[in-house]
Every structure is written in structure tokens, then in C-alpha cells.
Amino acid sequence: MTTPNDISTQAEGYSAAAEVGMARQRRTRLQRMWISLKKAPFSAWFGMVIIALYAFVAILAPFLAPYGEAQVFSTPFAPWTLFGEGQHFFGTDQIGRDVLSRLIYGARNTIGIALATTLISFLIGGGLGLVAAINRSWLDQILSRAVDVLMAIPSLIFALMLLAIFGSTVLNLIIIIAVIDSTRVFRLTRSVAVNVVVMDYVEAARLRGEGLGWVMRREILPNIMPPLVAEFGLRFSFVFLAIAALSFLGVGIQPPTADWGSMVRDNASLIQFAQYDITAALTPLLPASAIALLTVAVNFVVDWFLHKTSGLRDEH
């Protein structure tokens, strides 16, 4: 037993280092990632494989594509030649360009532009959302109300209008969609960040005298990453669809740049020929299903990630 005034010793056998912490076994970040990957459901694996494939195709497009992106051949609407001596695996389009090559280059353009757009929208929306969450005064009010106004306008129509005003160049397309989409990112970032801003460790950082940049990057951002990463996946899908939709309407990516949205539009009329040649009718569906497949794959991965980070326990 300890004597009352003796402050240097404590009950025998007590050691602060031996107190039972939560972890019984320490793992590196890589090991933990591998464990959760191994436990990922089939759908998540499927999604990841598809995304990897798309990325592979997009990056290596010039090596994989049999012909050039805008190389024109003499026969428009050439039929599929899946087997044998055929020059055009999926045939040619209305002005005689190889469909397979355009599909492959399309992956590069459409995915690249969608990715750039999503990144920019996260930079704008995420940055402003964090600032608004930390500031919580007039700045928060101004930003939040401005976002409300932007969100009140239907985004596709708003994008069409702005593209009509500024002209449909790739750069304009990226900036306009990024700004419109950043409103959603702003709302999400702000709402998750306000819960973190009130934490004692953020107050401790402010008491230490840390600047806004440190508090944003080092204290708050790492703690709101999971919902943001999930949102990134979803937002990417939506941006992707928005670009395809705009291209289909003719104000998106302009010819001769290959992209999946305009490929659907260009070859849409082929569907009528289904009764003569079923493969011809499938041609416009190829880019459409490429879009669908990628969107589904991204969503599978996001679903799994959300489930993992939601903190809900699996039933045992």
C-alpha cells in the first residue's frame, strides 16, 4: 500500500506502458490495406479490375489502337469483321473511321477530361468548403448562399447555357462542369468538416498558433477523407455522364476528337438496320455500354468503400 504523501511510487505492479491499449497487434498501413482488400466482396473486385482495365487502355491507347484516332477509310459503315482477314474489328463509322480505334482513344479523352473536371471541382469545392467550415461567419454565409443559388439551377441546362455563351472548347467544358459540380462537393465538405472543426485537437492546433493552411491540410482533411473519396467516385461517374450527355447533344467534346458520347450520336441511326445486320445495330451501343460499364464499376468500388468506412459492424 502506498503512503498518502509519497508521490513517487504507485501501487505495485502498475505500469503505464503495460495498460491494455486497443491494438493487440501492430500492422503497417500496407498490411492493413491488403487485409481489407482480401476481405473485399466480389463486386468490389470486379469494379477494381474493370477500372484498372480502362486505365490501362486509356494510358496505352496509341499502342493498342490498330489505326489513328481520326484516320478516315474509303468505306463508311463497313461491317464488323470479327474473324479472319478483316481490317475493321467493329467496322467503320459514318465517314469511314475505325470504330475500335475510336473507342480506345475515346477512353483516353472521355476519362481524362472527366478526371480533370472532377479533380478541379474537388479543389474548388473542397477548399472553399473547408474554409467555410473553419470560418463559420460571414464568409460561410456568402459561400453557402452562393452555392444554394447555383444549385437551384438545373445543372445540365445551366451547362448548356454557359457552353453556348463561352463556346465549347475542351477547357471551357472542364471549367464549367467543374464549377457546377463543385457546389455539391462544397456542401459535403462543409457538412463533414464542421463536425471535425469542433474537435479539441483542432482547438489545440489553433491554441498552438497554427495557420489556416496547417489546420485545413493536417488536422481536418485526413479526418474527412473517407466520405470525400467516396464522393469523388460518385462525382466522377456523374461528370462522366454529364460530358457524354453534352457530347451527345453536340456541345461537348468536338470532332474530330473521339469521345463516347458523340460516337453514340454519330452512329445512332445504325440501330434502324438491326433487321439487316445485327452487328451494325450494336455499333452505337458499344460506346454506350463502355460508359455504363465504367459507371457501374466505379459505383461498386465506392459502395464497398462507403460500407467499409461507415463504421457499421458486419454481423457475425
Added chain:
Amino acid sequence: MSTDPESRGTKGDILLEMRDIEIDGFSDERWHDIIKGVDLTLRRGEVMGLIGESGAGKSTLGKAAMGFAQPGCRIKGGTINFDGIDLRAASESQKRGLWGSRIAYVAQSAAASFNPAHRLIEQTVEATVGHDIQTEAEAKADARELYASLQLPDPDTIGDRYPHQVSGGQLQRIMTAMAMSPRPDLIIFDEPTTALDVTTQVEVLVAMRDIVDRFNTAAIYITHDLAVVAQMADFIKVLRYGEEVEQAETRKMLAEPEQDYTKSLWSVRALEKPEVKGNDIVLSIDGVDAAYGNSVKVLHDVSINIPRGRTVAVVGESGSGKSTTARVITGLLPQLKGDIVFNGEVLPKVLKDRNKDQLRRIQMIYQMADTAMNPRQTVAEIIGRPLDFYHGMTGAKRDNRIVELLEMIELDESFMDRLPSELSGGQKQRICIARALAAEPDIIICDEVTSALDQIVQEGILRLLLRLQKEFNITYLFITHDIAVVQAISDEIVVMFQGEVVEQGLKSEILSPPHPDYTQLLLSSVPEMDPDWLDRLVAERAEA
């Protein structure tokens, strides 16, 4: 149903019998033992105290007494017999029939257990009406009687309020009324007063004890506060690491505990620092008023002097302005009037007007170590940041200093790349102390730093703080509501009530009579390790 206690069996009959209970929990990808073969017998009308530090398995065992295993847990072995019903074999619907009618549960946080969208009385009678024990009108009339016997103000109308319209102590009593409403045979109280102030705790304890007594209800009272359990329980069971350490009748257990572990639980309250008067004032708060927004003032003309190298404890119930005082000192809440004088110079009111050196010299340790550390940063990053930020240390120099600091707080190098989630509660608080030390401050503000910790861990932290004070001549402003902690650590005491300083003086002066009224109330409300303390207190207060 009848409210006649005689109809529910006779006092002394065995109500609950648990044999060789084994419970598993799932974490880290595998199952491991939480409860390793514990027996428990409870008779009608008896109150059993279940004590132990956190992680000892007391809540898990308490819930198992209802036949319930929380998600992530499973009851692996043993038998649970409740009044002739085998709860392990019972179906879910059978158990649902018992829960809320014959077995009731009172949770630690009443505020989190009520639905904010419904009136209190609706929630009080919900289980009773739902189990068709009484009609709604009968149950409500009965609930009002229960409110009255629980000493709630306006018992006829308080039930019409919503949860946010009553205080924490009142809510906890209404939750007890909710548990009592169906007249259960067994109530499980899971740390029901831990979140309350001492002054409120007394009222709730008296109310709970009377009502359990009146209806001849058996109860399991789970807590880590020995003094509280001494007032409530007929006998006490001590748990550690999922095993029973010892069980004895309350008086016997308090007088002569058998096991070393039990003795060590008892010894915590014996820690006492000899007071030393200090004359060199490091920080003085001079006539400070403060308010949140434009609303009512929370601080009125507060003046406190803090001598260098000493500990000044600020005591008072919640809402008395203790933490607000800390916020004013740190600059988070600029004062409306008055000055903070630090090392002879007046500190700028607003945080961002203070320079790095002023910030470095005043450090803060928080109540909840969990939220005071960024869960995504390792221990080395947490402790290393002030070294880098204030002292410009980098690389190996910084790493060496981190190890030194870890050794000061009785941890070692192996903790450097752990995340906060991989530390125990006491270790987390130690890391927070190391972070404050890293800045090499003159004064550390400790805001209820031990109140979330178990007794033994609490003792360790207090000893550490005292040792550091001796070695580095650090000054503490120690905010707490726990008088035992005040005894252990302080030189001087400041008593606060409703935003005003009631008294300031040396520990011996404040703790010995005569007291101003409020100090008297506060001091007398602190539970003592004496089973008769509550009775005596009630009698004294009734006379006064």
C-alpha cells in the same frame, strides 16, 4: 397489475442466477474472451454493486443478466436463470417480452437515451403500455406518482416537457421512473450518475435507492466509483479482466478488502499533496467578465491569482464558469472587461494577437484525450509538432527529444508510431501531457483531465503531474469537480458558482469550516467511502 410489492415474490428468493458465464467479443479479426466464467446470484430486494476499471467487463456482464449480448459480442457459455426462465434458451420474442416489463435497464447517458421528439411522459410509459401491463391513463397517473416520489419538481406537469427542457439530473431521474414504471423485478443501472455533478448525483442516488427499496426490486448497480457503490449496494462484486476478484458484503468489503487489487482501488483516495504557499504570481485574472455571443454573461468579475510552480484547483458544478475561465485565459473567448496578466504583462485578448512565445507558455490538456488528439496522427507526430513549431527541432534531434518526453511520461520508444486508437485511456492522456510538456510551458491548464479515467489510471496521471511539477516547476490551473482529485493535487482552491468566484485560498483553509453556503453544499455532496454517508447526509439536510 398490482403495485403491491408482496405480489412479486418474497424478499430473499433467488431471482437471478448466472453460472460460469463466458462472453466473447470480436475485434482485430478474431474472437477473444471478455468474461471468463463469472458466477452471479441475486435475490429479490437486493442491490449488487459491480465495480472494476473500464474494460473489466462489468457492462457486458450487466447486459448478459438480461440475456443480451451487444453487437460484436456473443454469450459463449454458462447458464442464465431469471426467475425460472432460462434466458440463454429463450427466443428473441420471449426476451423482448421480459425486457422493459420485468427487467429494466438504466443507461449512463440519459440525454442520449431519450427521443428528443417525444414528450417525457410518453416515453416513460411506453414500455408499460406496450407490454399491456397498464392502460395508458393508468400508467401516466402512476408515472406522475413516480415523478413525485423521485423528488422531481412539478411532478404533474414535468412529463409534458421534452428532454431538452429538463436538466441532466432530472432526466436521469425520469429515466429511473421509466425503468420503474412497469414495476420490474430487476433493474440494471449502468453508471447512471457518472455524468452528473456531485450535487446532482446526491439527489439521484437518494431517489434511486428509495424507489428500489420501496418496490422490493433487485438491482445490479454498475460503476467505477467506490464511494457511490458503498451507498447503494448490499454487496459488492469486483471484476478485473473479465474475472471475479472478490465478492463480499459492502461493509465488510470496505473495512477489510482481501485481495491486493481491491486494496489498490481503495488506496486512490488516499493520495494527498502537502500544500505550499506561493508568492510569485505567474498569471493573474483581474476582474474579468465574459459572455458567449450577446447572451447572458457567464463570468462576473472573476479574479484569480495563480502562483508559479503551484497548483490552483478550480472547483464548481457544471455551468459554474470553470471552463469558460480557461477559454478566456487561452484567448479563445475574448473577455468583455478586465485583464489577464501573465509574467507581468497584459495578454492580448484575442488569440491571434498573441505572439508565438505567449502561446507556447500557456498549454492546455483536455478532459477527453480521445478528441484532443488527431486520430490520423501518430504519437511521434503529435508530440513532435510543438517541438518543430516552437523550438525548430527537426530530424534526429526531434526524435531524441520525443523519446525523452515519452520517458518522462513513463512510456517508451515503442509508442512512437502508434495511433491514438491503439492506446488505452490513461496512455492517451499521458501523450496529451507530453504534447503540453514539449512546448516547455510556464503554466498548463488541465480541464477535468482525470474525470474520464478509472481510479487506478487516475492515480497514475495525478502522480505523474505532481512529479513533473516538482521537476520542472510547472504551474497548473486544475479544473475539476472531484474533491478527491483536489485533495491530491492542489495547493490552492478557487470555488466557483454561477460565474462568480465564491472563495479562493489555500487548500487547508477552503476545506475546513466555516464554509460559505455553496462550498458547504459542494463539499458535503462528495460521496465518502462510508455506507452510512448518504443516510447521514439526508438526515442532516432534512434538519437544516
